[in-house]
Amino acid sequence: MSDLNKAALVTGGTTGIGLASATALADQGYRVFVTGRSAQRLAAAVEQDPRLEAIATDVSDPAAIEALSARLKAEGVTLDVLVANAGTAETTVFGQTDVAAFDRTFDLNVRGVFFTVQTLAPLLADGASVILIGSIVSIKGMADLSVYNASKAAVRSFARSWANDLRARRIRVNTLSPGPVRTPLVQRLQGQADGSITGFEAWAAEAAPAGRIGEPQDIAAVVSFLASDAAGYVNGVELFVDGGLAQI
Structure with missing residues (x-):
């Protein structure tokens, strides 16, 4: 059942899981905002789904997140769903990884997620759903990916803490970890x-x-579930959407 009075924001919403999730939420009747760093990819996303509203934002930059928050507040937007999807991954061979590579991953995957949710929290409706896009690497020690693995373990930890921090407002925070x-x-x-x-x-x-x-739509379907009232008693979890890969 759709509700045109509800709004959602998907960071990194121009391709892949982010775009599929944004489209799925629009299908549910949400007013959907998507962010991204590339104006070209933002334009392409809106061309693919004109229902989406694109806002250029680099979520690794706290000042850019503040500007995003100010824009949404000026438009009177209250967010019922926040999908913190923006992230990156790169090979980091242990013993050969430099500081720049470490910072690229942690700036976006950890600092970006933290300040996205902290900065936008005042715009969340009571009872809202926050969905952090993690990865099965949070529990897997995959070789040559130690920095990425650790960044996604941090994301999972955020969900536990924020579910507690936001309990007075009945805001649910869950991690969705794709394979x-x-x-x-x-x-x-x-x-x-x-x-x-x-x-x-x-x-x-x-x-x-x-x-x-997996396909992006497989993940988007679970985003829709976690955003919905059907998941109203699901909070603080890490939900693996991986075809069973991490469980065997």
Whole structure:
């Protein structure tokens, strides 16, 4: 059931999981804002789904998040759903990782998530749903990804703490942790310049009981669930959406 009086914001909402989630929430009748760092990708996202409202924001920059908050407040927006999806991943070989690579990951995946939620918290409606996009690497020690793994473990920890910090306002905070998903980020991480991730797909199909790699829509469907009243008693959890890969 849709409710045109409700609003949602999806950070990193221009491609992959973010765009699929934004579209799914728009399908539910939400007024949906999406953020991203690339004006070109923001324009492409709105062209693909004209219902979306794009706001250029670099969530690794606290000042940019403050500007985002000010804009939404000026428009009188109250957020019923906040999806902290913006993030990055890159290979970091232990013993060869420099400070710049470490900072790129933690600035976006950890600091960005923290200040996104803290800064936008005053705009959240009582009873709102905050959804942090994590990863199965929060519980997996995947080689050459230690910085990324640790950043997603921090995201999961935020959900536990914020569910407690925001309990007086009945705001639910959950982490949704995908497994392998066919997205542009995964394509870049796998080094497949032509967009083909055939080898990675074969590995995911073998590793997961579901027998296939995930699609952005698989994750978006769970975003819709966590945003809904059907998940009204789901709080502080890490929900793995991975075809069973992390559970076996």
